[in-house]
Amino acid sequence: MKTLTKLLNNNMKSYEIRVRPTVLPIFFEKWASMLFLPLRVWLGWEWLTSGYHKLFNPAWMVSGEALKGFWAKAVVVDDGKGAITYDWYRSFIQYLFDIQAYTWFAKLVACGEIMVGIALIIGAFVGVAAFFGALMNWNFMMAGSASTNPMLFLVSIFLILGWRVAGYIGADYFLLAWLRQRLHPIYR
Numbered sequence: 001m002k003t004l005t006k007l008l009n010n011n012m013k014s015y016e017i018r019v020r021p022t023v024l025p026i027f028f029e030k031w032a033s034m035l036f037l038p039l040r041v042w043l044g045w046e047w048l049t050s051g052y053h054k055l056f057n058p059a060w061m062v063s064g065e066a067l068k069g070f071w072a073k074a075v076v077v078d079d080g081k082g083a084i085t086y087d088w089y090r091s092f093i094q095y096l097f098d099i100q101a102y103t104w105f106a107k108l109v110a111c112g113e114i115m116v117g118i119a120l121i122i123g124a125f126v127g128v129a130a131f132f133g134a135l136m137n138w139n140f141m142m143a144g145s146a147s148t149n150p151m152l153f154l155v156s157i158f159l160i161l162g163w164r165v166a167g168y169i170g171a172d173y174f175l176l177a178w179l180r181q182r183l184h185p186i187y188r
Contacts, residue, residue, distance in 0.1 A: 124167065124170065126159055
């Protein structure tokens with residue numbers, strides 16, 4: 001049986017939690033990293049190419065006009081129906097639009113897409129990178145842009161669940177071992 005050790009900071013006792021090997025072994029076994037690798041690289045490539053195109057586009061990196069246009073279309077309500085279904089999210093986008101946040105937010109989107117893409121491709125902090133990718137996909141979907149976002153969101157959630165082994169064939173092999181040694185004195 002697999003075991004997980006939990007260290008309680010208040011009295012420094014360690015407890016063992018047993019996990020059955022039949023309970024989703026794909027998220028715990030190192031062999032599963034071969035299944036995550038093509039998904040991780042594909043998702044990373046999607047983010048990297050999307051951000052790369054924005055990086056050299058003045059409408060994204062100088063003026064933010066591209067994001068301004070996207071937000072302007074998203075907040076419009078015609079015949080009682082708009083691209084954004086939820087009023088609270090429409091109000092949030094309208095607020096960002098009104099304070100002209102698109103001038104700096106467009107740069108944040110472009111650079112964020114590139115960073116998520118690079119992290120996923122090299123396998124560095126896969127769970128964190130997939131989380132921020134999923135967060136961007138969720139926001140795009142909430143603003144009424146379906147496109148490929150639902151599929152990218154689904155793959156991101158899968159990588160988040162498999163964060164322990166998704167980057168095993170990649171930089172996480174070294175990064176997570178290094179962090180484990182620094183953060184958990186019991187593993188030394």
